[in-house]
Amino acid sequence: MTIPVTVLGATGLVGQVFCERLAGHPLFQIETLVAGPESAGLPYAEAVRWRRPAGVPGEVANLRLVSTPERLTTQVAFSGLSPGAAARLEGPYAEDGAWVFTNAGHHRMDPDVPLVIPEINGDHLALAPAQDRSGAIVANPNCTTVGLALAIAPLVARFGVGAARVVSLQAxxxxxxxxxxxxxxEDDLIPFIPGEAVKMASELPKILGRWHPGGALVPADVTVQATCMRVPVTHGHTLCVDVTLGAAASEEEMRAAWRTYSGLEGAADLPSAPHPLIHVADGPEHPRPGGHRDRGQGLAISVGPPAPLDAGGRRWTFTTLSHNLVRGAAGGAILTAEDAHRRGLLDG
Ligand SMILES: NC(=O)c1ccc[n+]([C@@H]2O[C@H](COP(=O)([O-])OP(=O)(O)OC[C@H]3O[C@@H](n4cnc5c(N)ncnc54)[C@H](OP(=O)(O)O)[C@@H]3O)[C@@H](O)[C@H]2O)c1
Incomplete structure (x- = not known):
């Protein structure tokens, strides 16, 4: 039996990926689509400015959009609401009993809100039922942080990571x-994205942090300095990362750490988990957004070959690529909800 769900912000770019990926999903079935007041009552296919390569899924094409209902009729909601609407609506929906899997930034750093990448910290989901709400808010990290965290987590596990310096090239x-x-x-870039560097610096330690039942989450001791740029690529964020490891590594050991990483037990068995999770490039001309962002149906990440920055094996540079709308947003949130279901946190 499938669990009925609501998609909040269904007409936006993230909302469109939710609709695409929830059509035919083995656990979740879309019951309600929510967008702004101008679309209220319209069939989805008529209201949406559809930007995905395949057409509007038949399952949702004729579903009529609802504008910000006072209460949700489903226990599970996936949110692609714009930041202002998310800040206003998600809290009350969660207080009223919904589990809101959100991509908005408003609640990410709340101490009781898990900031989840299932492979890295799906165990943090156990924080959610302790929230002072009948339901819960579960947050996806910022789309840029997601790619960084997935590239760094295997290095943390094997060698320790003390610091990362990042330049992002964001789609x-x-x-x-x-x-x-x-x-x-087109033919231009924007060398600054307001707020983005701060989000990476605060979110990564929380994601990599340790949590034990009954205790508070202890952030990891890792510093991130970032410069974030917008570039004329349609989808896929590329990061140029310099890391300082806790212990020396060789290039082959770095590659092996990425290649063999599958994350927390059970994460690789989730219905949409990608295999492999991390693709390691052979040559420095990869990864490229055009050719590699859709690996693992957009849920896998790619890393370029690591190059040493010192003779001691502790400072390395590499690039990493992840799909901002899929792994960095809708696909990641669905994977997290699959993990919550596996852990017995959702009804059904
Ligand atoms: N784009 C990404 O790569 C990405 C990645 C990670 C996280 N995020 C976050 O995910 C969220 C969605 O991003 P997006 O890129 O999909 O934005 P978007 O394309 O601008 O879509 C925003 C959605 O919010 C809806 N909305 C706005 N005001 C509303 C209201 N008062 N009531 C109901 N719905 C309302 C819009 O509906 P209407 O069409 O009716 O206005 C639209 O469906 C944002 O919080 C963003 O920060 C985005």
Whole structure:
């Protein structure tokens, strides 16, 4: 039996990926689609400015959009709401009993809100039932942080990581449909994305942090300095990462750490888990957004070959690529909800 779900912000770029990936999902079935007041009552296919390569899924094409209902009729909601609407609506829905899997940033750093990448910290989901709400808010990290965390977690496990310096080259779609000007970016780049570097620096230690039942989450001792840029790529965030490891590694050991990483027990068995999780490039001309962002149906990440920055094996540079709308947003949130279901946290 499938669990009925609501998609909040269903007409946006993230909402469209939710609709695409939930169509035919083995655990979840879309019951309600929510968007802004202008779309209320319209069939989804008529209201949406559809931007995905395949057509609008038949399962949702004729579903009529609802505008911000006072209460949700499903226990599970996936949110692709714009930041302002998310800040206003997600809390009350969770207080009323819904489990809201959100991509918005508002609650990410709340101490009782798990900030989840299932392979790295799916165990943090156990924080959610202790929230002072009948339901819960479970957050996806920022789309740029997701790629960094998945590339760094295997290195943390094998060698320890003390610091990362990152330059991000972020796709246009990361700004959402409402940022029309950015969506049109061509032959240019924007060398600063407001708030993005701060999010990476605060979110990574929380994701990599340790949590024991009954205790508070202890953030990992890792510092991140980032410069974040918008580039004229449609989808896929590329990060140029310099890391300082806790212990020396060889290039082959770095590659092996990525190649063999499958994360926490059970994560690789989730219905949408990618195999492999991390693709390691042979040559320095990879990864590239155009060719590699859709690996593992957008849920796998790619890393380029590591190059040493010192003679001692502790400082390395590499690139990493992840799909911002899939692993960094809707696909990641669905994977997290699959993990919550596996852990017995959702009804059904
Ligand atoms: N784009 C990415 O790569 C990415 C990655 C990670 C996280 N995020 C986060 O995910 C969220 C969605 O991003 P996006 O890129 O999909 O943005 P988007 O394309 O601008 O979509 C925003 C969605 O929110 C809806 N909305 C806005 N105000 C509303 C209201 N008052 N009531 C109901 N619905 C309302 C919009 O509906 P209407 O069409 O009716 O206005 C639309 O469906 C944002 O919080 C963003 O920060 C985005």
């Amino acid at each position: 246009r779609s990361g700004a959402g449909l409402q940022a029309g000007e950015i969506m049109e970016l």
